[in-house]
Amino acid sequence: xxxxxxxxxxxxxxxxxxxxxxxxxxxxxxxxxxxxxxxxxxxxxxxxxxxxxxxxxxxxxxxxxxxxxxxxxxxxxxxxxxxxxxxxxxxxxxxxxxxxxxxxxxxxxxxxxxxxxxxxxxxxxxxxxxxxxxxxxxxxxxxxxxxxxxxxxxxxxxxxxxxxxxxxxxxxxxxxxxxxxxxxxxxxxxxxxxxxxxxxxxxxxxxxxxxxxxxxxxxxxxxxxxxxxxxxxxxxxxxxxxxxxxxxxxxxxxxxxxxxxxxxxxxxxxxxxxxxxxxxxxxxxxxxxxxxxxxxxxxxxxxxxxxxxxxxxxxxxxxxxxxxxxxxxxxxxxxxxxxx
Numbered sequence: 427x428x429x430x431x432x433x434x435x436x437x438x439x440x441x442x443x444x445x446x447x448x449x450x451x452x453x454x455x456x457x458x459x460x461x462x463x464x465x466x467x468x469x470x471x472x473x474x475x476x477x478x479x480x481x482x483x484x485x486x487x488x489x490x491x492x493x494x495x496x497x498x499x500x501x502x503x504x505x506x507x508x509x510x511x512x513x514x515x516x517x518x519x520x521x522x523x524x525x526x527x528x529x530x531x532x533x534x535x536x537x538x539x540x541x542x543x544x545x546x547x548x549x550x551x552x553x554x555x556x557x558x559x560x561x562x563x564x565x566x567x568x569x570x571x572x573x574x575x576x577x578x579x580x581x582x583x584x585x586x587x588x589x590x591x592x593x594x595x596x597x598x599x600x601x602x603x604x605x606x607x608x609x610x611x612x613x614x615x616x617x618x619x620x621x622x623x624x625x626x627x628x629x630x631x632x633x634x635x636x637x638x639x640x641x642x643x644x645x646x647x648x649x650x651x652x653x654x655x656x657x658x659x660x661x662x663x664x665x666x667x668x669x670x671x672x673x674x675x676x677x678x679x680x681x682x683x684x685x686x687x688x689x690x691x692x693x694x695x696x697x698x699x700x701x702x703x704x705x706x707x708x709x710x711x712x713x714x715x716x717x718x719x720x721x722x723x724x725x726x727x728x729x730x731x732x733x734x735x736x737x738x739x740x741x742x743x744x745x746x747x748x749x750x751x752x753x754x755x756x757x758x759x760x761x762x763x764x765x766x
Contacts, residue, residue, distance in 0.1 A: 547646060
């Protein structure tokens, strides 16, 4: 049953609806009329797969001298965001009192989708702002560009990254770029490289899939990447201790970090995220037992690193060869000592 009872107003609404049917597709890109009658107008507006909304417009008794009633529904946008959008729609409707309001409101909703690229990750963004980052960190949001500039500060170290949210997020992953950091360069490469790879796996199906696996669906990557960069990289690393010698891995002063890869104090990060002094790790990786792979003393996961890629069998053979040479050298020294 129509909300409007006045025959003259009903006629005006009917005329407006005819115009909506004829011109909406041209005036509002990505719009699709679901229903259009005196009771309500129901329109779907789609910008991307994850940026779409159904707009329900109802005519109040005193329309158009009263603002049209707007309700928004979406399977991809969070309720908190939809509530905010409806508040904005109510304010916008007041600008058109006494005039047709259906098309102006639909144009407004479409423009909101166009001008706010971060709406597809609004819940993730709220999490980053309110729960992940601390008071010492910095977050600058460029809403129109879909860019987050995040600077994570921990002790005297910092990691400054730029994260760009693409227009077709979640179908596409966030883009991560390094802006600045005083962590050692090799660690920063690992931080950014792993973050990029994590984002990629959110939108690319694995190469090997089991027959019973469900169809691959892209997943949000912003929170995952931010969690990793903050909680597994910038936050813990300045205070981590080498699992072997138990001494601080990174120096307290960033400028004192060793840059020579073969120096004993040079810091390496293995796949499980723990930091080791190169000298400690190199000796550990070349000392038995080797069966089952060398495991991180801190978390018991198998250690993976490009500098130590040998199989347990080859590591065993190399160690045995090294020990044999040591014994031979010792025997030679003993022999020469006896001769003298």
